[in-house]
Amino acid sequence: MPVLLDLRGANSSDVQIGISPISELQACLHALAEPDHHLEHRAWLVRTDEALSPDLRARLTRFAPLWARRRCRLLLPLSSPLDTDVDAEIERLSRLPERDFVEAAAYTIQGGDFDPRQAVSRPREFIAACEARSFSRGELARSLVDDPEEFRAVLMRTLTDCVGEFFAEEWERIHDRLREEADQTRSRLRGLPLAELISSVSPAAQPVQGGRAVRFDKLQNLTVALRGNSTLLVPTIHGRPHLIIRGEAGFPVVVHYPVAWHSQPASIDEMQQRLTILSDPARLALCRHLVNEAITTSDLARRMNMTRPQVSRHLARLRAAGVLTSERSGRYVYHRVDVQKLMQMGVELLRAIVR
Structure with a gap:
């Protein structure tokens, strides 16, 4: 519902x-x-x-x-x-x-x-x-x-x-x-x-x-x-x-x-939700492109043989997981994986497990 x-x-x-x-x-x-x-x-x-x-x-x-x-x-x-x-x-x-x-x-x-x-x-x-x-x-x-x-x-x-x-x-x-x-x-x-x-x-x-x-x-x-x-x-x-x-x-x-406090660790449920988002094969493939350079939605669609709406949906989920940044330059919006946030997820997962 x-x-x-x-x-x-x-x-x-x-x-x-x-x-x-x-x-x-x-x-x-x-x-x-x-x-x-x-x-x-x-x-x-x-x-x-x-x-x-x-x-x-x-x-x-x-x-x-x-x-x-x-x-x-x-x-x-x-x-x-x-x-x-x-x-x-x-x-x-x-x-x-x-x-x-x-x-x-x-x-x-x-x-x-x-x-x-x-x-x-x-x-x-x-x-x-x-x-x-x-x-x-x-x-x-x-x-x-x-x-x-x-x-x-x-x-x-x-x-x-x-x-x-x-x-x-x-x-x-x-x-x-x-x-x-x-x-x-x-x-x-x-x-x-x-x-x-x-x-x-x-x-x-x-x-x-x-x-x-x-x-x-x-x-x-x-x-x-x-x-x-x-x-x-x-x-x-x-x-x-x-x-x-x-x-x-x-x-x-x-x-x-x-929203959470900056210093507030993620819960185990939140970590599971983020990992589920990242485990999708299409999103992992997108991350391989986005980790090296900033790319537009249209370019990602072409590289991945997807439609722009399909790419947009995956980008929204990556953004919800906290690992995507997006910036406008002129007429275009460029997306990139935030490597530091991705690495921090490992630390947060350990904290959630041992808490």
Whole structure:
């Protein structure tokens, strides 16, 4: 059940890459609510959870369905620009029309196969659907329906208190790493076709349909058309390992993709994924060409007797494995294997095995 981004009619100019503190805050809240999913941040999670004030802890428990498996669209960028501060992003919530706010919150609170417009048109049925999921979801749904503006005010106050109690300090710590990732991805946009650029942010993605779409391997069946809409690529540290893709009407498409700290060793699963990518015979053959010189996609296609889309798909997988660099020179983009990264994989594999 894949997620498919339909790129037909989309332009690279519609894609923005940047950081979003409210998205990272939501990732932190999800990790605090589901710590078993985020063992690599266990020390930070334990320390932060123990320091929470009782009042904030109670409100986080109340609102927990908003950052459960589905994640709330309200706590991802509501509009561009990216790279703003968390107070500005929280303030955007106050300007969102009430109906849009209610439907976005309702979709996440119910968390199943549900038309969020029912929260406005048929509120009793919406509440019953949430109660069927859990008592806490039912209570949260009732408070949303009974007084949407009070619900919004308490949520915004809760987010602001999170910033004061723990997130401002954590954002200061991770901000530079996220900005570096965004800058690197932005530089790739200048030299890569749109399908390759989007697929480069995750090993779970690959260009398909001759570069007219990108397929994400997720337990979700969704097709999102990018034509006529802006697309925001936003890196996350605390969201790792989850990849979140959202494409609701009226909001920008968001790809919230996980990245690691520089010093953080790869997991055994990540190493297995990279080795699987490199073990493909066609990719190994490409690497033999790319290790000695920088080559264009067209030239590789000619040498390998492949089509350009076939070569592009293989290059995207090599880039996902972290061993390919691409640079533009004039009208052409040249690819080359990063020998140092390839050698480092041996060290990382040993670390993953003995850890």
